[in-house]
Amino acid sequence: YLEHMKKVFDICKEEGLYPEFWADSFYDTELTEAEVKKLLDGNQKPIVWKYRAHEAEAVRGYIKKIKTYSDNVMFAGGLWKWNSYAPDNSYSVRSIDALFEPVFEYGVDDILMTSWGNDGNECSAFAIMSSLWYAAHKLYPCDVDLSKMIESVTGYTQEEWEVCDKLNYVMPEVDKVSNAAKYLLYNDFLIGLFDYNTPEHAGEIYKGLLPKLEALAKKDSQFSYLFESFAKLCKVLTRKATYGKRLYKAYQEKDRGVLHALEEEIWEIKKDLQEFYRTYRCQWMHENKGFGFEMIDVRV
DSSP states (O other), X not given: OHHHHHHHHHHHHHTTOOOEEEGGGGTTOSSOHHHHHHHOOSSOEEEEEOOOGGGHHHHHHHHHHHHXXXXXXXXXXXXXXXXXXXXXXXXXXXXXHHHHHHHHHTTOOOEEEEOOOTTTOOSOGGGGHHHHHHHHHHHSOOSSOXXXXXXXXXXXXXXXXXXXXXXXXXXXXXXXXXXXXXXXHHOOTTTOTTGGGSXXXXXXXXXXXXXHHHHHHTSSSTTHHHHHHHHHHHHHHHHHTTHHHHHHHHHHTTOHHHHHHHHHHHHHHHHHHHHHHHHHHHHHHHHSOSTTHHHHHHHO
């Protein structure tokens, strides 16, 4: 790997390019400081990255370590959209607050905010607009109220954007992230892989969230289509989230009345799922090329 790295760096130097690279390789290297400094001659920019709120101390240590090799350090944080159909703006804000502290402490002023599309890219890139603005506000502070600033650009306040996050939280954890909106959508009725992680009242949580998302979908904004998509997903989950648990319970208790009712309910879930699929497909084609949607198509 190091030979490859040196070769790439040499080519970049010949071409007058200044490469940036993820600095993981040197977090815990057996190379001596002199060997690393020989490889990094100041034309390269190592990027220290971490995305979780509890990783501030790790970031502090990594920046300190990398700065022994190079003064030309960048930091990459994360705006959480890669876990689910729904974003996690509120967790992104917590991680920004925690991770920017050691970054500022060590005088790193080149900062990149990433927003990956891991495993299907199901969440819209625009769904993290409020946390992106929050990061910008931390980097370039001003006296303007942040929520009003976000609203003037997107049509929604920071608090309204964070309503979308709640699709992921049927079991809220302050210091952890959840992707319930994804696993409960894909959770198989008869296998019930995630039923254990689903509380009995999950459907009620989604039922309470639904009118809020439907109201937000009616706002006059270029991003209202996103809230419509979230509302349709929420409607699916009001029934589907606990369907497997209710089915298993009724089967164990041989309750034919409940089983018959669940047999009828599945057609309602199917109808809701078709509505979500149509709305989400419009969202995807509005924002992206068609490539990649085949994965969503197969999964749904």
